[in-house]
Amino acid sequence: MRRILISILVLWGVASLVFLMIHLIPGDPVETMLSTSGASAELVESMRSQLGLDQPLHVQYIQFMGNALQGDLGRSIFSGTRVALLIRSQLPATLKLAGAGILISVILGMTLGLVAALNHNTWIDTVCVTLSVIGVSVPIFWLGLLLILVFAVNLQWLPATGEGTLKHILLPSLVLGFASSGSIARLLRGAMLDVMRQDYITTARSKGLREQAVILRHALRNALIPVVTMIGLQAGFLLGGTVVTEMVFSRRGMGQLMINAIIWKDFPVVQGAVLVVAVTYMLVNLLVDLSLGLIDPRIRYE
Amino acid sequence: MTKPVPSGRSTVREAASGRSLTMLALSQLSRNKGAMLGLLMFIVVLLSAVFAKQLARYDPVSIRPQDYLQPPTWKHLFGTDSFGRDVFSRTLYGGRISLRVGFLSVGVAALIGSLLGLIAGYLGGLIDGAIMRFIDMLMAFPGVLLALGIVALLGRGMDNVIIAVGISAIPGYARLVRGCTLSAREELYVLAARSVGCRHRRILFRHVLPNILGPIIVLSTVDVAWAILNAASLSFLGLGAQPPTPEWGAMLSVGRGLLREAPWQTVFPGLMIMMTVLSMNLLGDGLRDALDPRVYG
Numbered sequence: 001m002r003r004i005l006i007s008i009l010v011l012w013g014v015a016s017l018v019f020l021m022i023h024l025i026p027g028d029p030v031e032t033m034l035s036t037s038g039a040s041a042e043l044v045e046s047m048r049s050q051l052g053l054d055q056p057l058h059v060q061y062i063q064f065m066g067n068a069l070q071g072d073l074g075r076s077i078f079s080g081t082r083v084a085l086l087i088r089s090q091l092p093a094t095l096k097l098a099g100a101g102i103l104i105s106v107i108l109g110m111t112l113g114l115v116a117a118l119n120h121n122t123w124i125d126t127v128c129v130t131l132s133v134i135g136v137s138v139p140i141f142w143l144g145l146l147l148i149l150v151f152a153v154n155l156q157w158l159p160a161t162g163e164g165t166l167k168h169i170l171l172p173s174l175v176l177g178f179a180s181s182g183s184i185a186r187l188l189r190g191a192m193l194d195v196m197r198q199d200y201i202t203t204a205r206s207k208g209l210r211e212q213a214v215i216l217r218h219a220l221r222n223a224l225i226p227v228v229t230m231i232g233l234q235a236g237f238l239l240g241g242t243v244v245t246e247m248v249f250s251r252r253g254m255g256q257l258m259i260n261a262i263i264w265k266d267f268p269v270v271q272g273a274v275l276v277v278a279v280t281y282m283l284v285n286l287l288v289d290l291s292l293g294l295i296d297p298r299i300r301y302e
Numbered sequence: 303m304t305k306p307v308p309s310g311r312s313t314v315r316e317a318a319s320g321r322s323l324t325m326l327a328l329s330q331l332s333r334n335k336g337a338m339l340g341l342l343m344f345i346v347v348l349l350s351a352v353f354a355k356q357l358a359r360y361d362p363v364s365i366r367p368q369d370y371l372q373p374p375t376w377k378h379l380f381g382t383d384s385f386g387r388d389v390f391s392r393t394l395y396g397g398r399i400s401l402r403v404g405f406l407s408v409g410v411a412a413l414i415g416s417l418l419g420l421i422a423g424y425l426g427g428l429i430d431g432a433i434m435r436f437i438d439m440l441m442a443f444p445g446v447l448l449a450l451g452i453v454a455l456l457g458r459g460m461d462n463v464i465i466a467v468g469i470s471a472i473p474g475y476a477r478l479v480r481g482c483t484l485s486a487r488e489e490l491y492v493l494a495a496r497s498v499g500c501r502h503r504r505i506l507f508r509h510v511l512p513n514i515l516g517p518i519i520v521l522s523t524v525d526v527a528w529a530i531l532n533a534a535s536l537s538f539l540g541l542g543a544q545p546p547t548p549e550w551g552a553m554l555s556v557g558r559g560l561l562r563e564a565p566w567q568t569v570f571p572g573l574m575i576m577m578t579v580l581s582m583n584l585l586g587d588g589l590r591d592a593l594d595p596r597v598y599g
Binding site for chain 1: 336435436438439440442443444445446447450451453454455456457458527531534535538539540541551554557558561562565568569572573575576579580583584587
């Protein structure tokens, strides 16, 4: 309960920061917004009143919060479409990509970390550790372009762009998954090495358990706690990473929406998109924290 | 990667023989193969950026239509782009931009973040609460999103990217330094300093700060890697360096359109980003191991 209360407080803070965004723009926000398209003084005036920017700050704040709570995030200043609708049409594509990315990163990261730890100080360990540090260091847009070059341009096995089928999501989710698997692998390797030195592992072995049971039931379950927290943090990296990945593979989604809105200075859209992605991130982490209690009964949130 | 851990006794002997903890950490670092590889790679990147003018055979921005899209040859090591510009020369100059962005943004972030962390951890109470709740809010924006939002406010351009990446790195330092300060505050030397009448400022900067410098250095090293990666991403998205600036991310963004015809335009600048980031990550890992107080007990 306390954990949920804190989340609500942070949520309120995030929404306030997003509200303040438009007021932190150096210069007049409306003139800045319309500067890319060139607008008459009348249009600037009408836009100002449409956005409610002619009202006192506290009135604007209450209005923004009230609207946001009802799912109303304003309208795009160019197309006039409701921001909530725009986001609703783009968010599923992004969530699907991020979800596929997490799946791959967990599978890949846990395999690398586990194999490395079980072969500590051998060449297998070195290979896994090298792969994971490359994963942390590789620019995802570059990896994406390289995979397109190899698998779409040269081998012509997979499509470079487009969406819909499993084939289309394979390359982008592989890019995202590999890039974020590095952190998971490194963490799991360290945690496993720590856990394997504990007394209860010796006990488990000495009572004659098979090595497989020792590793899976006794060691891995304990090493998993920091890893699950890390998966929550990686969700943030993945949500940011999808923005870049979507641009590389020309996929629909929040990335396209946000980048175009930033370039065209369509602030209501930027505000709405930033708010929704931050809320998504928070929900994921709330779920992760609550699921920790399932893995480790010692962790309880009152 | 094997890491020789000195036994407690030899550490004491080495310490007793007059070698400082810094020297011990450095000798530990020099035995770490990964860190040394990172250092070597970093020196290569650094030198190629510093001496870009001497090493580059062509001007990075002037257009040479007669050299349109040449594949890599001895004349053009990394080939040329669609304006006939030498990709090798542009890549060298790109290092200047990326290193500047990395060190500048992280330097400012480390300064501001550490200061906030020191104040929050040392003073505690209401000020601590206020600072840390603000930091929590910044941390609620995932990954590159905070930097993206700030660039949205300030407008496109490399200077704004530096500010954006810098601000989004602040929370890490504030949290780290606050944690370290909280435990350092309870140490005897702080009590001793206070009992001889030191002012808060002197205690903070002369006694607490030097003792928590290790973790700050480690975080800064890996953060430079992270900042370079983020700044390149923002440039790739068209929000940072604008053409014809020879910035790695921006070069990739242009090269992307000619991936089939001229892959060298994409391969080499990206390879440089990875090498730079990898070098800082390896170095950071090595420093973390070397400075880990557990090794020395």
